[in-house]
Amino acid sequence: xxxxxxxxxxxxxxxxxxxxxxxxxxxxxxxxxxxxxxxxxxxxxxxxxxxxxxxxxxxxxxxxxxxxxxxxxxxxxxxxxxxxxxxxxxxxxxxxxxxxxxxxxxxxxxxxxxxxxxxxxxxxxxxxxxxxxxx
Amino acid sequence: xxxxxxxxxxxxxxxxxxxxxxxxxxxxxxxxxxxxxxxxxxxxxxxxxxxxxxxxxxxxxxxxxxxxxxxxxxxxxxxxxxxxxxxxxxxxxxxxxxxxxxxxxxxxxxxxxxxxxxxxxxxxxxxxxxxxxxx
Numbered sequence: 001x002x003x004x005x006x007x008x009x010x011x012x013x014x015x016x017x018x019x020x021x022x023x024x025x026x027x028x029x030x031x032x033x034x035x036x037x038x039x040x041x042x043x044x045x046x047x048x049x050x051x052x053x054x055x056x057x058x059x060x061x062x063x064x065x066x067x068x069x070x071x072x073x074x075x076x077x078x079x080x081x082x083x084x085x086x087x088x089x090x091x092x093x094x095x096x097x098x099x100x101x102x103x104x105x106x107x108x109x110x111x112x113x114x115x116x117x118x119x120x121x122x123x124x125x126x127x128x129x130x131x132x133x134x135x
Numbered sequence: 136x137x138x139x140x141x142x143x144x145x146x147x148x149x150x151x152x153x154x155x156x157x158x159x160x161x162x163x164x165x166x167x168x169x170x171x172x173x174x175x176x177x178x179x180x181x182x183x184x185x186x187x188x189x190x191x192x193x194x195x196x197x198x199x200x201x202x203x204x205x206x207x208x209x210x211x212x213x214x215x216x217x218x219x220x221x222x223x224x225x226x227x228x229x230x231x232x233x234x235x236x237x238x239x240x241x242x243x244x245x246x247x248x249x250x251x252x253x254x255x256x257x258x259x260x261x262x263x264x265x266x267x268x269x270x
Contacts (some may be wrong), residue, residue, distance in 0.1 A: 008207070009238075009239075010207070010235065010236070010237070010238050010239065011207030011238070012207065047243065048239040048242040048243030049243040049244075049245065050243070051239040051240070051243050052239055052240050052242075052243030052244050053243070055240065069209055071207075072143070072145070072146030072147065072206075072207045072208050072209050073207050073209060073212065073238070074204055074207055074208060074209075074211060074212035074215075074237060074238035074240065074241050075212060075238040075239065075240035075241070076209060076212060077208065077209035077210060077211060077212025077213035077214075077215075077216065078212035078213065078215055078216040078238070078240045078241065078244075079212075079216065079240065080209075080212075080213055080216065081212065081213040081214065081215065081216020081217040081218075081219075081220075082216040082217075082219065082220070083216075084216075084217065085216075085217070085220035100145065101145070102145070102209060103144075103145050103146070103208070103209035103210040103213070104144075104145065104183040104186040104187055104210065105186070105187050105190065105209065105210035105213045105214065106209050106210070106213065107183040107187075108182065108183030108184040108185070108186050108187030108188070109184075109187050109213075110184065
């Protein structure tokens with residue numbers, strides 16, 4: 001099972017530690033192609049085209065896309081839009097912060113499975129249930 | 136010429152006045168399907184699914200997508216990702232702010248025409264040149 005984990009980088013890295021924990025949880029269920037999303041180090045050695053083409057190759061190769069969509073991010077939205085046309089199963093996880101929720105284009109898209117959660121452990125439970133069928 | 140203008144709403148409305156001016160400029164070249172992006176009023180009467188399905192209908196109907204991609208936004212990224220598969224011509228306009236530039240997934244995508252600009256008038260010149268061939 002190849003898992004593409006998608007989270008904000010240039011849009012804002014305030015959730016990177018959370019991504020790191022989610023990636024750690026996901027590694028129980030398969031290979032996470034995008035472990036670097038859980039690190040604050042930004043790739044400055046690759047050109048934007050190299051980053052784009054590598055990430056799109058990974059989206060194509062993946063069996064499932066898991067996106068954390070709390071922090072607004074062009075790259076995450078872009079990858080979700082592309083993954084829909086590539087017929088990938090897509091799970092979106094988000095928290096509502098100060099009454100603000102995630103994009104209508106994400107929550108309103110019937111091709112996605114969206115789950116709101118409050119704490120890291122709730123997100124882990126959602127993923128466990130999804131991948132193993134157990135609570 | 137039907138133009139789909141894409142800009143941030145829930146991701147952050149700090150550029151709404153700029154979107155309003157860009158939409159005003161675009162109306163010289165065709166019908167802008169998404170004039171509401173230039174208004175700070177958020178649609179609270181429609182469900183997320185109604186917003187998503189209406190916007191995707193407009194993306195499909197459009198002859199071109201013009202996205203302002205300075206403010207990180209899931210919806211804008213999503214629309215760009217979908218529009219690529221729908222074979223729409225897509226122009227992305229962005230400013231670099233405090234040394235921060237836009238997403239690698241946008242700048243690095245060879246299916247998009249990306250233009251960096253500094254001031255509103257520069258963006259209008261880019262659009263004029265694109266639509267009329269004149270500086």
